[in-house]
Amino acid sequence: MSAGFVVVVGAEHKAAERLCRLWLSEGWTVLASFTGEGGGEDRSRYEDFGGDSRKLHTIAIDPRDSESVQSLSELAASVMERIDMVVVAIDRRRETRLRDGMSCEDVLAMYEYNALAPLRTIEALLPLMEDGMKRLCFLSDVRGSFAAGHGSDYAGYGMSLAAKHMSVKIMSNSLGPRGYTFRILTLNGEREGFGLTEEAALRASRWLADFTDESLLKLENELAEPVPF
């Protein structure tokens, strides 16, 4: 697998940070975009990544704001000759306990972050992907799978992930004929480090960026097991 150009949106995500570090070490050009409230603190963790620092670029954005997302696109255009892969790792999670005073505001916020923000960023970055390897990747959570047997305290979170998965399916239908391929990596946010061991992170980094696999849409967990919607 040769190095390419990747934009990671939601680089504050622990698993995303690990993937960025791996890709950077393999010579990729990485644009890490922070979408969390701890933007400054998140970016400082990337300063000791090593590798070629000229290949690491960072920016903090509000993924719910189109102008802010546009600034990401402008930076990408200035530091990359193309985008081969976009990895969306934005993740906002709140409990939704029906009998303990559920916040519909929280449920809607999770939809805006987890389901709509990926669409906003991809919409802005698509024009820069036309000359690249056209890979769109999403970090998700096991509680977004209908088959998962747990998650009842996270109904709103699971709903936002189901919405995200649906949007990925629709995108695959419309962009697939143009050569785009899609990967969803499903992790378990209840486990330390999202259950991503060093070995699993390396495997995931290679799976996400394996452009020789032209399958349209794949959904797997960190153990490389297929995950049903």
Place this chain on the structure above:
Amino acid sequence: MHTAFVTGADRGLGLELTRGLLERGWRVIAGRYLENWHELTELAGRHEGRAVVVPLDIGSDRSVRDAANLAGASADAIDLVIHNAAVSTSLKDLTIAGGLNYEDMIRIYNINAIGMLRVTEALLYLTDAGTMKRQCIVSSEAGSIERCSREAWYGYCMSKAALNMGAVRLHENLHADGYTFRLLHPGWMKTYMSGSKNEEAELEADVVAEAALRYFIGPGEEDHRLVMKDWAGGEWPW
């Protein structure tokens, strides 16, 4: 006598479900969104004493709380809730390459996905007191991720997939308390989802309502395993 609460009872499927329940001898608390649409008022007038109409916008926390209070004033318990209210959009055909309308997608989600959570929570004190504890959700094939072949319709499909997930998680949450769920894809009906009656569609609302009520009211495997079924009894994948 059993009591049901129906959202979006103004017209179309919601109106026919309300009619069917009343004809079966149920008491019905019917949520009305359209102030100037009179079919529901006329129907309620023909079943005085058993039909209560309450203003209801499932997209509004306050409206849902007020409707639940009115429901509590007219009934000590609710046995069955039919989450029927939903909206569509004229912006369905926008694509990601051409640009999506995020405000519209937020509006749709707030109603189609979160509305069901709002109503369930607000009525919990009444449904907990009911004997049947049945939650019925009118969804759509548009929420089936596996079967989705659409290249647009983002907002609507995302809202229905989320609605289905909400149903699954509520089922996990409430099953131990005796609740059962029914999740329905009603088919392509001649209803008013787009604002005017869709005469090109296949199914009349009263035909679907009759099939739906048999599914909603009766026992079945769905008491133990939540699935989405269509009006003809076919199962749909998530």
